[in-house]
Amino acid sequence: xxxxxxxxxxxxxxxxxxxxxxxxxxxxxxxxxxxxxxxxxxxxxxxxxxxxxxxxxxxxxxxxxxxxxxxxxxxxxxxxxxxxxxxxxxxxxxxxxxxxxxxxxxxxxxxxxxxxxxxxxxxxxxxxxxxxxxxxxxxxxxxxxxxxxxxxxxxxxxxxxxxxxxxxxxxxxxxxxxxxxxxxxxxxxxxxxxxxxxxxxxxxxxxxxxxxxxxxxxxxxxxxxxxxxxxxxxxxxxxxxxxxxxxxxxxxxxxxxxxxxxxxxxxxxxxxxxxxxxxxxxxxxxxxxxxxxxxxxxxxxxxxxxxxxxxxxxxxxxxxxxxxxxxxxxxxxxxxxxxxxxxxxxxxxxxxxxxxxxxxxxxxxxxxxxxxxxxxxxxxxxxxxxxxxxxxxxxxxxxxxxxxxxxxxxxxxxxxxxxx
Ligand code: AMP
Ligand code: MG
Numbered sequence: 001x002x003x004x005x006x007x008x009x010x011x012x013x014x015x016x017x018x019x020x021x022x023x024x025x026x027x028x029x030x031x032x033x034x035x036x037x038x039x040x041x042x043x044x045x046x047x048x049x050x051x052x053x054x055x056x057x058x059x060x061x062x063x064x065x066x067x068x069x070x071x072x073x074x075x076x077x078x079x080x081x082x083x084x085x086x087x088x089x090x091x092x093x094x095x096x097x098x099x100x101x102x103x104x105x106x107x108x109x110x111x112x113x114x115x116x117x118x119x120x121x122x123x124x125x126x127x128x129x130x131x132x133x134x135x136x137x138x139x140x141x142x143x144x145x146x147x148x149x150x151x152x153x154x155x156x157x158x159x160x161x162x163x164x165x166x167x168x169x170x171x172x173x174x175x176x177x178x179x180x181x182x183x184x185x186x187x188x189x190x191x192x193x194x195x196x197x198x199x200x201x202x203x204x205x206x207x208x209x210x211x212x213x214x215x216x217x218x219x220x221x222x223x224x225x226x227x228x229x230x231x232x233x234x235x236x237x238x239x240x241x242x243x244x245x246x247x248x249x250x251x252x253x254x255x256x257x258x259x260x261x262x263x264x265x266x267x268x269x270x271x272x273x274x275x276x277x278x279x280x281x282x283x284x285x286x287x288x289x290x291x292x293x294x295x296x297x298x299x300x301x302x303x304x305x306x307x308x309x310x311x312x313x314x315x316x317x318x319x320x321x322x323x324x325x326x327x328x329x330x331x332x333x334x335x336x337x338x339x340x341x342x343x344x345x346x347x348x349x350x351x352x353x354x355x356x357x358x359x360x361x362x363x364x365x366x367x368x369x370x371x372x373x374x375x376x377x378x379x380x381x382x383x384x385x386x387x388x389x390x391x392x393x394x395x396x397x398x399x400x401x402x403x404x405x406x407x408x409x410x411x412x413x414x415x416x417x418x419x420x
Contacts, residue, residue, distance in 0.1 A: 165335030263311030
């Protein structure tokens with residue numbers, strides 16, 4: 001991993017790094033990990049595929065009925081007026097009929113049952129009148145192939161079913177099962193160690209003393225890392241002491257592919273963090289042209305990549321989603337996907353200074369006329385975690401933008417985009 005310190009930017013007054021440039025540097029610097037494993041389909045949910053899967057069979061593997069009804073010879077049905085055919089048997093899903101449908105005959109057939117020899121169309125049972133072993137119906141529109149699902153219509157034997165880099169969701173698991181795949185090769189879970197820094201932090205379950213706050217970042221991080229499908233190690237709260245900080249970083253760097261901390265990355269504050277990271281790895285302290293989340297540290301500790309997220313809870317979450325999550329996806333071998341962005345009418349006026357991108361917490365909703373609108377969740381301080389909990393999206397105000405008036409269109413990114 002090569003982290004350049006070129007034009008950036010720990011000293012106050014130095015240039016800010018744009019969100020796009022920061023992300024590009026991060027993605028250029030982190031490696032794709034090569035470890036893979038073979039898993040049963042169920043265990044592979046939310047993993048990233050590490051092989052090309054090709055179909056060994058046609059899907060469906062035989063022509064079958066798309067309806068409950070009667071399999072007929074379309075050629076028998078092209079005279080005008082009322083027709084009669086004799087029912088010669090039944091084809092059930094899983095229990096085919098072994099004979100042949102001859103002229104003047106038909107077969108009772110269920111959805112998914114094998115099409116019998118001789119027949120080439122299926123009449124819906126609702127369009128047919130049955131009396132004993134005779135059916136009658138009005139002809140006119142029975143073409144060959146009506147209500148028939150042909151072999152290979154979904155997937156053909158030899159077709160590529162899924163490519164490496166796909167994250168396996170419910171549909172992908174179903175698709176793999178449909179072509180008879182019981183096991184797949186996936187990338188191993190990324191190992192991520194994380195801890196919080198700060199003497200003011202208290203873990204939940206213990207009463208607060210004066211001046212203390214609960215460590216919320218580790219819980220938000222736990223949630224975000226779980227959704228990202230990684231294997232994680234929660235190393236707790238580390239006191240602002242030289243030895244503790246050094247031990248924690250050393251342990252984290254030895255056990256993980258990625259180390260994430262929160263707090264202690266503001267300029268001038270993080271003496272032990274800076275000192276330790278310079279000793280054990282390579283680190284840049286960046287001032288990002290964004291709000292929330294201006295301070296961000298990135299680099300490596302030993303062989304692990306490292307993110308030092310800001311301590312403020314909203315900043316920690318936003319910087320995780322914008323920078324750490326794309327890095328995790330790349331390291332786990334996931335193919336990059338375009339951000340899920342919507343244009344919505346903004347219900348709130350936002351004033352901002354040009355020069356820093358802003359990520360406001362918003363509530364996106366669909367109006368009665370079908371258009372999308374988005375409003376603020378209220379107070380937007382980077383310490384106001386309730387603004388994240390109320391929100392379902394980020395409102396993305398670009399750096400060059402000097403704010404928006406209510407009624408103007410803005411770009412929003414649903415939180416859903418961060419869940420896969
Ligand atoms: P820092 O980045 O360490 O200067 O912290 C910035 C702000 O975030 C301070 O108000 C900290 O108390 C707060 N903070 C830091 N770490 C956490 C955490 N793990 N949970 C909640 N708040 C935190
Ligand atoms: Mg701190």
